[in-house]
Amino acid sequence: MSTTERPEFVPAGAGLAATIAHETHGDLGELGGPETAVVRARGYWEQVWIRFRRDKVAITGGIFIIMLVFCAFVGAPIAAHFLGHGPNEQFFYGGVDQKTFLPVGPWTWFTAPAGSHQLFILGSSDTTGRDEFLRLLYGARVSLEIACIATIVGMIIGVTLGATAGYFGGWIDTIISRLTELVMAFPLLLFAIALGSTIGPRLNSVTLGFLGNGVLSLVVVISVFSWFYPARIIRAQVLSLREKEFVEAARMVGASDLRIIKSHLLPHLVAPIIVYSTLVFAQNILFEAGLSYLGVGVQLPTASWGNLLASAPNFYLTQPWLMLWPGLIVLLTTLAFNLLGDGLRDAFDPRSSR
Amino acid sequence: MSRKVWLGVAMLATGVTLLVAAGFAAGATSGVKTAHSKTGLAMNLDMSNSDFDYLDPALAYLNVSWQMRYLTDCKLLNYPDKPAPQGTVLQPEAADFPVISKGGTVYTFTIKSNAGGCKFNTGEAVTAQSFADAINRDLNPAMQSPAVQFLSDVVGANDVAAGKGTTASGVVANGNKLTITLTKPAADFLGRITMPFFAAIPHGMPINSKGETSFASAGPYYLKNWTQGRSAEFDINPNYKGTRPRNVSRFNITIGTDQNQAFLQVKSGQIDDDLAGPPPAEKAGLLSAGLLKKQFFVSPLASTTYVALNTSRPLFGNVKARQAVNFAVDRHAMLAQFGVLAGVRDDQFMAPAVPGYKNANIYPTKAPNLTKAKSLYTGGGNATIYIRNRGYQVAQGQILQYNLQQIGIQSTVQPFTAGVFYTKAGTKGEPFDAAIGGWGWDYPDPYDFLNVFFDGNNIHDTNNNNLSYFNDPSINKQLEKAASLTGDTRYAAYGNLDITIAKNYAPMANLYHPTFADFLAPRMDPSCYVFMPIYGVQDLATECFK
Numbered sequence: 001m002s003t004t005e006r007p008e009f010v011p012a013g014a015g016l017a018a019t020i021a022h023e024t025h026g027d028l029g030e031l032g033g034p035e036t037a038v039v040r041a042r043g044y045w046e047q048v049w050i051r052f053r054r055d056k057v058a059i060t061g062g063i064f065i066i067m068l069v070f071c072a073f074v075g076a077p078i079a080a081h082f083l084g085h086g087p088n089e090q091f092f093y094g095g096v097d098q099k100t101f102l103p104v105g106p107w108t109w110f111t112a113p114a115g116s117h118q119l120f121i122l123g124s125s126d127t128t129g130r131d132e133f134l135r136l137l138y139g140a141r142v143s144l145e146i147a148c149i150a151t152i153v154g155m156i157i158g159v160t161l162g163a164t165a166g167y168f169g170g171w172i173d174t175i176i177s178r179l180t181e182l183v184m185a186f187p188l189l190l191f192a193i194a195l196g197s198t199i200g201p202r203l204n205s206v207t208l209g210f211l212g213n214g215v216l217s218l219v220v221v222i223s224v225f226s227w228f229y230p231a232r233i234i235r236a237q238v239l240s241l242r243e244k245e246f247v248e249a250a251r252m253v254g255a256s257d258l259r260i261i262k263s264h265l266l267p268h269l270v271a272p273i274i275v276y277s278t279l280v281f282a283q284n285i286l287f288e289a290g291l292s293y294l295g296v297g298v299q300l301p302t303a304s305w306g307n308l309l310a311s312a313p314n315f316y317l318t319q320p321w322l323m324l325w326p327g328l329i330v331l332l333t334t335l336a337f338n339l340l341g342d343g344l345r346d347a348f349d350p351r352s353s354r
Numbered sequence: 355m356s357r358k359v360w361l362g363v364a365m366l367a368t369g370v371t372l373l374v375a376a377g378f379a380a381g382a383t384s385g386v387k388t389a390h391s392k393t394g395l396a397m398n399l400d401m402s403n404s405d406f407d408y409l410d411p412a413l414a415y416l417n418v419s420w421q422m423r424y425l426t427d428c429k430l431l432n433y434p435d436k437p438a439p440q441g442t443v444l445q446p447e448a449a450d451f452p453v454i455s456k457g458g459t460v461y462t463f464t465i466k467s468n469a470g471g472c473k474f475n476t477g478e479a480v481t482a483q484s485f486a487d488a489i490n491r492d493l494n495p496a497m498q499s500p501a502v503q504f505l506s507d508v509v510g511a512n513d514v515a516a517g518k519g520t521t522a523s524g525v526v527a528n529g530n531k532l533t534i535t536l537t538k539p540a541a542d543f544l545g546r547i548t549m550p551f552f553a554a555i556p557h558g559m560p561i562n563s564k565g566e567t568s569f570a571s572a573g574p575y576y577l578k579n580w581t582q583g584r585s586a587e588f589d590i591n592p593n594y595k596g597t598r599p600r601n602v603s604r605f606n607i608t609i610g611t612d613q614n615q616a617f618l619q620v621k622s623g624q625i626d627d628d629l630a631g632p633p634p635a636e637k638a639g640l641l642s643a644g645l646l647k648k649q650f651f652v653s654p655l656a657s658t659t660y661v662a663l664n665t666s667r668p669l670f671g672n673v674k675a676r677q678a679v680n681f682a683v684d685r686h687a688m689l690a691q692f693g694v695l696a697g698v699r700d701d702q703f704m705a706p707a708v709p710g711y712k713n714a715n716i717y718p719t720k721a722p723n724l725t726k727a728k729s730l731y732t733g734g735g736n737a738t739i740y741i742r743n744r745g746y747q748v749a750q751g752q753i754l755q756y757n758l759q760q761i762g763i764q765s766t767v768q769p770f771t772a773g774v775f776y777t778k779a780g781t782k783g784e785p786f787d788a789a790i791g792g793w794g795w796d797y798p799d800p801y802d803f804l805n806v807f808f809d810g811n812n813i814h815d816t817n818n819n820n821l822s823y824f825n826d827p828s829i830n831k832q833l834e835k836a837a838s839l840t841g842d843t844r845y846a847a848y849g850n851l852d853i854t855i856a857k858n859y860a861p862m863a864n865l866y867h868p869t870f871a872d873f874l875a876p877r878m879d880p881s882c883y884v885f886m887p888i889y890g891v892q893d894l895a896t897e898c899f900k
Contacts, residue, residue, distance in 0.1 A: 091757045092687040093721070100638035101690040113721065126750050127635075128689055205766065213766075295743075300752055300767070313614050314745045315635050 048271075051347040058343020061336035068333060072140035081196055087134040088301040095120060095129025102318055103127060103211075122325055125303075126311045135303035137327055142212050142304045147284040149215075150222035154284075155277055157223065158230030159269065163232070163261050166238025177235070180228045188225055189290070196221045196296030204299055214298040221296075222287050230276050236273055241265050246330055271348035278341035282334045289330050305330050373382035374448060386880075393601040395899050402630035403744045405583050407773035410565035411501040411553050412492045413817075416772060417794050418629050420550050421891035425588055425605070427553035428472035428480055428533070428572035428596075430463050432546060435599055437895050438887040442798055444544060447596070448472050448480055448554065448572075449532070458539030461547075463532040471596025474556050475576040484554035484572070486527035489534075490514060491559060492551050493522060498563045498793040500780075501551035503805075503812040504796075507543075509535045522702070541840040545797030574598045574895055575605070583610050601882065613745065623875045627892075632873040634693030634746045640873060641694060651872045651892075652695045653885040656707040657689075657794035658803070659697075661863040662779070662821035663756060669735045669763070669787050670822075674776035676860040678731035679788075680717040682724055682757045689866040691746040704803045704852045705867045709793065710845030714853045717863075727761045734762040737787035740779050741768035751792055758788075780818040789821050793869070794890040800848035801837050806861065808855055809833045824861035876900075 042050070052058060079087050081277065093116075094110030096103060103124035104110070112118050125132040146171050165176035196217065203217035242265070285305075291297035292306020301305055303325045312323040401418065408414040414423055432447040434440055448470045449463040469480035491515035492501035504513040508725070509524025524535035536543065546552075556570040567580050572883055574594050580586040588605040607629070616628035630651070632640060640650040663670035663679060670676050687700045701717040704710065717723075737758060741751035751767040758765050765787075770778060781790040795802045809836075810825025812818075829851075836847040856864065870885065872892050882898035885891075 088756075090687075090753065092690070092753070096690060097686075099694075101693055102635055102638065102694075127746075127749050128687070128756070220615070234482060276707065295769070300748070301755065311748075313612075314633060318635055319641065 019329060048347045052231045052343055055343040055346060057339050058347075061343065063259055064332065064336040065340060068140060068336075069144065071137060071248075072144055076134065076137035076141060079137060083119060083121075083131065085118060085131060085134070085135065087131060087303050089130065091118060091120075091124075091129040091131075092127075093129070094118060095124035095131070096127050100318075102128060103129075103132075103315060103322065105319065106321065123319070123321070125308060125322065126314070132322065132325060134333050135308060136305075136329060139303040139305045139308055139326070140286060140329070140333075142298055142302060143285055143288055143306070145211060146215055146222065146288045146298075147281050148228060149219045150284045150288075151277055151281045153219065153223040154226035154280060155273060159234050159273060160226035161227070162163075162231035162234030163238050163265060165268070166235040167242055167257065167261055167265065169239075173235070177230070178207055180231050183225070184228050186225075192221050192225055192287075192291060193294060193296050195224065196291055212298060212302040212304075214302060214304075216299050218288055221291065223281075226280055226284055226287070227246075230249060230273075230280065233272055233276055234269060238265055241268055261293035271344075275341055275345040278337050278344060282337035282341065285330065285334055285337070289326075294299040393898050394603050396604040396606055396893070397602045397627070397897060398625045399605060399607045400616040400625050400628045400630075401586075401609045402611045402616045402628050404630060404772045405609050406580070406586070407776060408565035409567065409580060410562070410569070410578055411488065411550055411555060412497050412549060413563075413565045415500055415759055415776070415817075417889060417891055420889045421629070421886075421894065422577070422588060423550040423553065424886065424889060424891070424893070425575040425895055426571035426573045426577060426591075427550055428469065428549055429553050430485060430548075431548050433548070433886070433888050435886070435893050437882060440601050441884070441887045444548060446448060446470065448485075448645040452544075456535075461534045461536070461543065465530040465532065467530075468595065469554075469572070471594060472554065472572040473591075473593035473595070474554075474570040474572045475591045475593055476556065476570040477593060478556055478570065480554045480572045482527035482530055482532035483557065485532050485552065486521075486525050487557060487559070488552050488555045489525050490521045490563065491555065494520065494561050496513075496561045496563055498814070498816050499551065500817040501549070502814070503819075504546045504549065504551065506622055506812075507536045507538060507540055509537055528551045537702065539840070540837070541844060542797065542799040542801050542837075545799055545802075546592055549796050564796075570649075574600045581609075585609055595773075599896050602894065603894065604868055613762050617873065620873055620875050623713075623877060626875040626878055626897075627872065630744070631871040634691060634696070636873075637693035637695060637871060645873075646858060648880050649874050649876065649878070651874075651880075651885065652760045653872075653887075653890075654707070655794055655868055655870050655890040656696070656705040656798065656887070657792060657890055658700070658703055658705055659790070659792045659865045660703065662789045662791055662866065663861060663863065664787050664789070664821070664823055665825075666782075667785075667787055667824040669737055672731070672733070673859060674736075675731045675733065675763075677861075678727040678761055679758070680856075680860050680863045681727035681730065682722050682761045683863045683865070684722045684753055684757055685719045685865050686721060687753050688750050689868075691749040692868060693746075693871075695869055695871070697866045699866045701864050702852050702856050703807060703862065703864050704800055704848070705795070708798065708800050708803060710800045710847075710849035710852070712849040712853065714857070716853065716857045722757060722760075723891075724760055732762060735764070737763050737765040738785060739765050739767045740775060740786045740789040741767055741769050742772045742775045742790070747790065754788065754790065777816075779821045781814060781816050782818060782823065790865075791821055793819070795888070797888065800845065800852070804848055804851055804855070805833050805837060822861035824859065826859065829855060 016227060023308050081290060091112055093113055103126055104120060107124045108120045110118055110121060120131050121133040123132050125135050165173040199217060204214045206216045247260060250264050287311060289306040292304045293310045297306050298304035308326040315322050375525060406419040407416045407900060409422060414420060429447050434445050449465050452463045454461055465482050472480045492499040493505060493511055495517050497516055508522055510522035513519050514522050528535045539611040554572045559569055560566060571577060574591060575588045576591045578587040578589045586607040590600055590603055613630050613633050617632050619625045620628055663676045665671050678734050689696050689699055699719040701719055739751055740745050741755060747777040748769055755765045755767055778784050795891045806819045808824050808829060810830050813820055813823060813825060832851055836844060836851060837871050839847055870890055877899050879898045879900045884893040884896040886893040
């Protein structure tokens with residue numbers, strides 16, 4: 001074999017002859033001339049990225065999410081520092097109109113009783129005189145924490161059960177599938193409220209050192225009800241994958257079932273896992289907002305988009321913007337995740353027309 | 355056009371027609387007015403964010419429950435359907451004023467021949483026995499009635515309450531005479547015996563500590579049905595022949611509605627009133643729209659809103675901690691959650707309308723004094739706060755939580771519906787440290803504030819009103835002594851006790867004395883609106899339509 005460095009690339013569309021020529025460094029067949037264009041072979045992930053970046057809408061969604069995460073986790077403490085107050089501090093004597101006893105409106109400056117000058121960018125969130133802007137930012141943190149952890153836990157449960165059901169089949173598949181259908185048949189919201197009302201108060205004060213009050217209880221409640229769709233999707237995927245030759249080959253060389261699932265099937269499931277994670281994430285954001293709105297989620301004074309929405313209707317005839325801010329941010333966040341998920345689904349699908 | 359297009363057009367036309375019809379129908383039901391008619395219509399009400407605690411006369415104790423009891427009760431004496439001051443003066447109803455003898459210890463009521471027009475809707479007659487049965491039923495320990503504390507000076511009452519017998523020896527019904535014997539003279543007895551607890555009940559009404567939900571009444575109306583948490587209906591009692599007004603044919607009440615939604619329904623005329631009143635955020639708008647005394651009514655209450663500090667638990671078993679809370683709590687912010695015209699801030703328990711009230715300015719009412727509070731107590735701690743779950747009460751819970759945090763006490767807030775709140779907070783041993791509650795007088799006497807709040811001898815297992823579980827033997831004695839006095843001496847003693855308890859013991863942090871706000875639909879005639887000053891509610895019996 002020649003020791004000269006061989007070119008890595010085969011001309012696109014060159015065909016079998018050209019491929020042999022390249023592999024044998026011209027010993028068998030003729031190499032293409034300099035006028036022949038070489039096209040670098042692309043890896044799987046590179047192709048996904050190329051398809052994804054063509055989707056401007058999905059990119060926009062992704063950028064929005066990155067900015068939201070930045071604002072929630074980095075921007076919120078910075079804003080609190082520069083504004084000189086936190087999201088839970090009450091400024092009744094400046095943040096509440098002393099004639100009507102209604103929350104002050106956007107861009108209100110006032111002097112606190114202690115003498116400091118304060119600014120409420122979006123006005124006060126309610127009649128206790130708390131900063132709406134900061135509560136939106138800190139609420140984003142809480143809502144994203146809950147949605148993220150609940151999504152991870154839900155996907156772990158769903159993928160585990162779905163992969164097990166799809167791979168083993170038989171009575172294992174039957175039991176898991178019936179269990180999935182049983183959970184799906186529950187009146188979701190009512191059961192979540194019941195669960196939140198019973199275990200919620202016990203878990204509300206568990207913060208694990210970094211979570212807000214009530215976050216863990218919501219994570220538990222939402223996780224219990226967000227695993228069944230991923231489980232069904234993954235089961236369907238695994239049912240088709242287990243018949244492939246590479247699985248049979250792995251069995252033939254003596255790989256255990258766990259190794260086959262972990263090392264051979266899971267890599268093929270990455271795409272649907274990622275896609276459905278984003279969609280489940282969006283769903284969990286809405287779920288959290290709904291449960292907090294109904295009073296079984298994050299407890300005051302910890303801010304969340306749901307409890308901001310819960311207190312806003314008290315002022316919807318006098319200060320409708322109090323409903324607008326949290327409603328808009330929930331809408332945009334859910335939309336961004338859905339668009340991102342759609343874009344990823346198209347990007348992972350090589351048959352996509354984009 | 356093709357058949358498909360025709361079909362589509364036809365469906366579209368049908369849909370539009372249905373929508374238009376629905377719109378007219380909604381308009382029709384929202385503004386029904388019979389020409390030249392002021393009475394005889396049904397009144398549709400919402401009851402937002404709450405339900406009756408009970409409607410059983412032995413147990414009902416929320417002001418909204420008493421509002422309905424005032425519609426349905428027949429009592430020995432009663433308050434007239436008039437505003438203050440006439441509305442605070444007792445008048446005969448089923449009986450004449452009693453003959454008081456033996457040094458003021460024996461009250462003999464003579465039931466009128468027609469019982470003042472009272473008769474049960476089932477046809478049963480009202481007799482002296484009807485009232486004796488009510489008293490003995492209240493005393494039955496199985497009922498766990500809060501009325502027991504108001505009967506402690508009736509001969510034999512304590513024995514019945516202790517389970518030794520079923521009838522109090524001091525309560526005797528003989529023909530048309532009802533004789534009640536007291537252990538000692540009591541200047542406030544007529545006020546107490548006029549409370550809804552002692553209204554006439556049908557013979558054989560069961561003993562049920564959960565409260566009867568269906569029973570006969572002898573007043574102008576009767577309870578036709580009550581589905582807890584859903585709806586209630588009160589109909590005219592066909593057998594009532596008394597003189598109380600009955601302008602409304604029926605009261606249809608939808609329970610557990612949203613206060614903001616109910617406000618819009620009242621505004622548009624879909625319903626006539628919300629028993630919870632207008633949302634606090636809307637009061638300023640109603641005032642600026644010039645609707646005061648036209649559709650929007652605000653009346654002072656002989657009531658108080660307070661933070662009960664549970665003295666039976668370690669945190670607020672410490673008097674310094676309780677006094678610190680009194681300095682730290684922001685009474686101005688608390689009152690403001692109720693909107694404009696919400697009431698008067700006060701650090702004392704008796705309302706200014708209560709005889710004997712003396713303003714002492716013990717704690718700050720304009721803004722908290724955190725420096726003083728922190729100088730009194732630095733021990734920190736964790737508190738559980740119980741609140742009622744209406745919007746403004748949730749905000750009050752947040753303010754209290756913040757105020758406690760400012761003096762180093764961390765807390766969690768637990769909201770409940772009003773009925774559940776009072777049931778839980780009124781249960782001895784319930785694990786709460788503070789509770790934001792409200793109280794309105796049952797009758798115009800200071801006993802009904804201070805003895806109810808602070809006499810430790812009245813603490814039971816359940817249905818307590820002494821939510822701070824305060825039990826100081828010397829204060830108990832002073833309260834009992836004050837209760838035995840009459841006239842100005844009585845009121846002066848209570849006035850001093852009000853100040854002493856607030857200053858030296860601080861079992862509660864009193865917040866303010868609220869007003870009662872009401873917002874009626876456009877079809878309601880404002881000239882018929884009467885605020886019943888004793889129970890602090892709108893008198894529904896006098897309502898009429900334009």
